[in-house]
Amino acid sequence: MISQRDMLAGIASAMLAGALWGLVFLAPTLTPDFSAFEISAGRYLAYGVVAGALIAPRWRGLRAKLKPGDWWALAWLSLAGNIVYYVFLATAVQLSGPAPAALIVGLLPVAISLIGTRDEGAVSAARLAPSLLLAVTGVALISTAALARDSGQASWQGIGLVCAVGALGCWTAFAVGNARRITQLAHVSSHDWSLLLGVVTGAQALLMTPVFFLSGHDTSAWLRFAMVSCGIALLASVAGNALWNSASRRLPLTMTGQMVIFETLFALLYSFLWEQRLPSVLEVGAIAALTAAVLWCVSSHPLPRPHE
Numbered sequence: 001m002i003s004q005r006d007m008l009a010g011i012a013s014a015m016l017a018g019a020l021w022g023l024v025f026l027a028p029t030l031t032p033d034f035s036a037f038e039i040s041a042g043r044y045l046a047y048g049v050v051a052g053a054l055i056a057p058r059w060r061g062l063r064a065k066l067k068p069g070d071w072w073a074l075a076w077l078s079l080a081g082n083i084v085y086y087v088f089l090a091t092a093v094q095l096s097g098p099a100p101a102a103l104i105v106g107l108l109p110v111a112i113s114l115i116g117t118r119d120e121g122a123v124s125a126a127r128l129a130p131s132l133l134l135a136v137t138g139v140a141l142i143s144t145a146a147l148a149r150d151s152g153q154a155s156w157q158g159i160g161l162v163c164a165v166g167a168l169g170c171w172t173a174f175a176v177g178n179a180r181r182i183t184q185l186a187h188v189s190s191h192d193w194s195l196l197l198g199v200v201t202g203a204q205a206l207l208m209t210p211v212f213f214l215s216g217h218d219t220s221a222w223l224r225f226a227m228v229s230c231g232i233a234l235l236a237s238v239a240g241n242a243l244w245n246s247a248s249r250r251l252p253l254t255m256t257g258q259m260v261i262f263e264t265l266f267a268l269l270y271s272f273l274w275e276q277r278l279p280s281v282l283e284v285g286a287i288a289a290l291t292a293a294v295l296w297c298v299s300s301h302p303l304p305r306p307h308e
């Protein structure tokens with residue numbers, strides 16, 4: 001049973017992480033002249049440079065604490081949860097728009113929470129059923145609204161949504177694997193684990209750099225691309241991942257999964273601001289359903305009494 005203090009701190013960390021992660025859905029829109037491959041490479045090269053600079057003073061001591069299994073975990077988590085995930089997501093955003101991509105990734109809470117029910121002492125799937133049903137309802141409402149607005153681009157949307165499903169699979173594997181790994185690393189802080197993921201992801205992104213030599217963008221486009229890449233790296237990757245790791249340490253997996261909904265909510269908010277419009281009735285209903293899903297999930301996890 002988790003303490004009330006840990007629960008509140010974990011929820012706050014997850015909410016802030018979601019606010020920062022929601023920004024990644026805008027990056028492909030801000031750099032439309034660049035491919036999803038280029039956007040992913042640029043973001044994670046910047047992440048690797050920033051993470052390397054921040055972790056350099058503690059590198060020797062931190063490296064000594066890591067076992068071979070930790071390095072293997074860093075390698076596959078970085079590849080699945082960063083490089084491959086963002087190639088899929090950026091493609092989905094470019095082909096289908098940020099809102100449809102967000103709605104598919106919004107199914108993450110359902111996938112992660114269901115996997116988490118298998119953990120020892122976890123809240124049962126039956127107890128989480130109303131929360132999961134609300135999450136699915138919210139995603140369905142957003143899906144209906146998105147497809148109704150862009151019915152003329154059905155073929156491209158179809159490809160984009162398939163890529164969004166690929167992003168969903170990658171991030172589900174990352175969220176579950178990362179949550180379970182980080183709970184085993186009491187000797188490594190959440191922030192340092194995030195920076196280690198950044199260093200490894202940056203090294204992997206180096207293998208993608210030849211694609212930049214094939215690009216014919218002008219100087220202003222490159223400058224805009226560099227600014228967006230660095231901004232996303234600092235806010236979403238460094239700060240957002242550190243906050244998420246902190247939440248993963250404090251909350252059970254069944255609750256951590258539900259907290260991903262904050263990313264969807266903020267992604268939708270940023271999308272509405274970018275498009276300079278108010279949400280439709282269906283979108284308001286979806287946001288209400290997703291918010292209710294989080295609140296129901298929190299109430300499903302028992303808290304100790306104050307005197308305990």
